Amino acid sequence: MRTSRFVALGVAIFLLAAAGSTWAPCPAWADQPAADSDAPAAATETKPAVAAYHEALRPQFHFTPRKNWTNDPNGLVYYDGEYHLFFQHNPHGINWGNMTWGHAVSKDLVHWQQLEHAILPDELGTIFSGSAVVDENNTAGFQTGEHKVIVAAYTYAGDFGTPKRPFTQAIAYSNDRGRTFTKFEGNPVVDHILAANRDPKVFWHAASGKWIMALYLDVGKFVLLGSPDLKEWTKLSDVAFPKGHECPEFFELPVDGNADDTRWVFWEGGGRHLIGRFDGTTFTPESEVLRSEWGTNCYAGQTWNNVPDDDGRRIFIAWMRGGQYPEMPFNQQMTVPREFTLRTTHDGVRLFAMPVAEIEQLREQRHEWKSEPLAVGENPLADIKGDLFDIDLAIRPGEAESIELDIRGQKIRYDVAKGELSRRDRVAPLPLDDGLLTLRVLVDRTSIEVFANGGRVVMSYCFVPAADNKSLSLTARGGSAQIESLDVYELRSIWE
8 A cells, every 4th residue: 555645835945945956947858968978177278178087176085976966875785796876966067956866886885987877857756865775586576687676766856846746756677787777667656645755765674574665754754664565665653753854774783793682773864863673663762863973074874785695784875965166077975985883882882984994995105103102293294295095093192182183274183171073163072992092084185084983983074175285284282192003094096
């Protein structure tokens, strides 16, 4: 049985405010190019042409589309040796609008190949966010060849101009390893429920033998639906999430690596989450609303479905919302892929995140310090210049009042007395771990991602660098500290 359909008043106003952009009707989709051009950016009288992916503000190890606007990662799924990254994309402009699913694939989560657009708008609306699964047992009956079917679940964004076409949920399927998709003729599979309901996260729940869909309804309101075949959905239960907003993610993880002791994480678009249990029908939170991401530029994250059991990781990526890229042919970027784990702490079970190990293949020259004091006024990084780094620091603040890491003018500060990590006005509580502070910091041309104390606290930031400032500094303020270990790796570009 499908959920009931009714009109959502105010959908257009809500979405336009959320997007921060003016919507315009889609151009003729038959005129869309098969894929964005690899041609260099056009030369002008004052600027020479620049090869694609080598522009001054192009991230060198974070995913960006060749050109135009991107936002939420969508349809993250692994199949036949490839990680699929679908993403919200405007094929026709540098700002938000004309939403379709772009598509890229990778064999290692580091090097990406952008493919043709996967799912295009039609009379039911533009294509908003969603997820994808491999239908291993052909429950939907879509399989026609030797390959397992990839099924994408997405939101039709209806018609902004009228209330006649509210938001609905739909599916499309691929029999050729995700290269082309066919929209299900019975769409929508979930009719309108409430407001701007959207962003279906779908996965197979083996214990109950059915597909589960987590769906955003309205601020603070989510719903869980179940299906035997991805086509017919029934309501299972509601999920109340104070101030929770869009892009739900819902997954199970072992606690401290123990497969016999698991919890479920329910995640909303802003990175806040609940930890609890799920019985196949109802999610029961066991925590208050928690936060592991404390930066300003991490939103609408999602994890990959169907990662092989012998890998076992829960791998996450998000949109670095709000970055600025003046005069670039693209707009916005993704975070690096991260691995989620659940660990027992003094405060209870908590979610940790660290960069996937595959990032380490980009490491080149290494600068190393071991068991060295850091006196006030000293900067061991003074001779290192560049814009691509992987920094791994373990330091005992000792007598210092604060520890500061300055990357091209972007200051990351640890206040010892307060036990707080900060960057500008963003402050995260972070107690020392037996007197030790650890920071893993990934630096790209336009972004900094900080993973503190094993990933207990994460801070994701975008910035527009000063072209003449490629300096690094590590300093102790108010007293000396002790460096246990410090490794600074210069990184190579994924486009070399």
